[in-house]
Amino acid sequence: MAEVWDAVVVGAGIEGSVTAFHLAKNGCRTLLIEQFPLPHSRGSSHGASRIIRKAYVQQHYARMMNEAYPIWEQVERETGTQLYMKTGGLMVGPRSSKQLAETERSLSGAGSEFERLSSDDLKLRFPNLSFPADYRAVLDPEAGVLKADKALRCFQDLFVKYGGRIHDEEKVVRIDPGDVVTVHTSKSAYKTRKLLLLPGPWAGKLLGPLGLHPPLKPVRISVLYWREKQPGTYALKKGFPVFVDHTTLHKYGLPCLEYPGIFKLCYHSGPVIDPDDRDGVAGSRGNQEIVRMMCDYVRKHFPGLESVPAIQESCIYTNTPDEDFILDRHPQYRNIIIGAGFSGHGFKLAPVVGKLLCELAMDKQPSYDMTPFSLDRFHNTATPQAKL
Numbered sequence: 001m002a003e004v005w006d007a008v009v010v011g012a013g014i015e016g017s018v019t020a021f022h023l024a025k026n027g028c029r030t031l032l033i034e035q036f037p038l039p040h041s042r043g044s045s046h047g048a049s050r051i052i053r054k055a056y057v058q059q060h061y062a063r064m065m066n067e068a069y070p071i072w073e074q075v076e077r078e079t080g081t082q083l084y085m086k087t088g089g090l091m092v093g094p095r096s097s098k099q100l101a102e103t104e105r106s107l108s109g110a111g112s113e114f115e116r117l118s119s120d121d122l123k124l125r126f127p128n129l130s131f132p133a134d135y136r137a138v139l140d141p142e143a144g145v146l147k148a149d150k151a152l153r154c155f156q157d158l159f160v161k162y163g164g165r166i167h168d169e170e171k172v173v174r175i176d177p178g179d180v181v182t183v184h185t186s187k188s189a190y191k192t193r194k195l196l197l198l199p200g201p202w203a204g205k206l207l208g209p210l211g212l213h214p215p216l217k218p219v220r221i222s223v224l225y226w227r228e229k230q231p232g233t234y235a236l237k238k239g240f241p242v243f244v245d246h247t248t249l250h251k252y253g254l255p256c257l258e259y260p261g262i263f264k265l266c267y268h269s270g271p272v273i274d275p276d277d278r279d280g281v282a283g284s285r286g287n288q289e290i291v292r293m294m295c296d297y298v299r300k301h302f303p304g305l306e307s308v309p310a311i312q313e314s315c316i317y318t319n320t321p322d323e324d325f326i327l328d329r330h331p332q333y334r335n336i337i338i339g340a341g342f343s344g345h346g347f348k349l350a351p352v353v354g355k356l357l358c359e360l361a362m363d364k365q366p367s368y369d370m371t372p373f374s375l376d377r378f379h380n381t382a383t384p385q386a387k388l
């Protein structure tokens, strides 16, 4: 008789890999299936760096980050790999910004420290930034950079250490629900008691045949890197913080890390694409405009950077309308669990996301209120707002 797995996880991006890690650590016999050869750069989890911060507009994420940090540290200890570099995080915006006020409220509510910087403080502390006199900032002292590609590898290694199996270059092509789910791939078929779907930008393609059509939009993000005029000006080693601008749609930056002397500064939006054709016509549409807008932005606010990007790469967000994640069971097939719609901010939270999905799979009470992450919130007609 075919072996029945306790859990099959589809998708070995950061969310699937961390979820698989928690399952294996909790004694579940778990198979992690990935369509591409690992590591790959076609989804959302590739690249050397991501921002980690507690400074969130929504208090549920600020609270979850209190638990995420210790898990990141535990993985660093267990693998002997440095993954987190503390830089502090600067959230800037107009003095009247509701988002900054709400960020302060959620940091306070989560018991986390922060500093409020006036326009003069900003000028004094960060002379290589240039913002209008009616701007202010919130400084999150715990924020920093995660070494993303190393982190992904660490979680996959630990998963295997705890007895998990990884099958890469194997695409899931059909799912037959039931008390025991059958997962058909390009190479084989597997039976499992619990199926966890973490397919990143491919979520729509896997969920559709299961009768689910949440409003998910895969969006191509231009990852832009800018050369310093004077090497070291925005260096991590010199204490330059990670940065989020809350004016209109966000821009965000990370001090020089992966390419010496080159600062990563991106726009938090882009064209909707098909993940199997990320860099095709739809993906290229609007890119020139985004680059032009970012060149203007750099010229205005980062006077120490060359105002033409030195390197351009791409990555994909999978956006929900409210930018909250989907972490829920399939409404009809309760042993199928979904993690999707990480909306461009899911990396730092993956340790807690994985824990929650593991709790759902093991029929335990989830450690957090799951209302913000429910699938059925999309039946609500209220117009959502971008937050972060």
Ligand SMILES: Cc1cc2nc3c(=O)[nH]c(=O)nc-3n(C[C@H](O)[C@H](O)[C@H](O)COP(=O)(O)OP(=O)(O)OC[C@H]3O[C@@H](n4cnc5c(N)ncnc54)[C@H](O)[C@@H]3O)c2cc1C
Pocket (backbone or CB within 6 Å): 010, 011, 012, 013, 014, 015, 016, 033, 034, 035, 036, 042, 043, 044, 045, 046, 049, 050, 051, 052, 170, 171, 172, 173, 198, 199, 200, 201, 202, 203, 206, 221, 222, 223, 266, 315, 316, 317, 340, 342, 343, 344, 345, 346, 347, 348, 349
């Ligand atoms: C440019 C950029 C900057 C970002 N910055 C930050 C940041 O600073 N801080 C932060 O916290 N977050 C950030 N994020 C967001 C974060 O990186 C994502 O939320 C996270 O990586 C999502 O991971 P995932 O596992 O859901 O998706 P993915 O990494 O795409 O993983 C999904 C996996 O599923 C596989 N898959 C799909 N379908 C199938 C199938 N049928 N069969 C088998 N395998 C399948 C895919 O191949 C893929 O490997 C950023 C994202 C981008 C793109």
Ligand SMILES: O=C(O)[C@@H]1CCCC=N1
Pocket (backbone or CB within 6 Å): 051, 052, 053, 244, 250, 252, 268, 344, 345, 346, 388
């Ligand atoms: O998640 C993050 O911190 C970054 C910065 C803000 C926009 C999205 N990702």
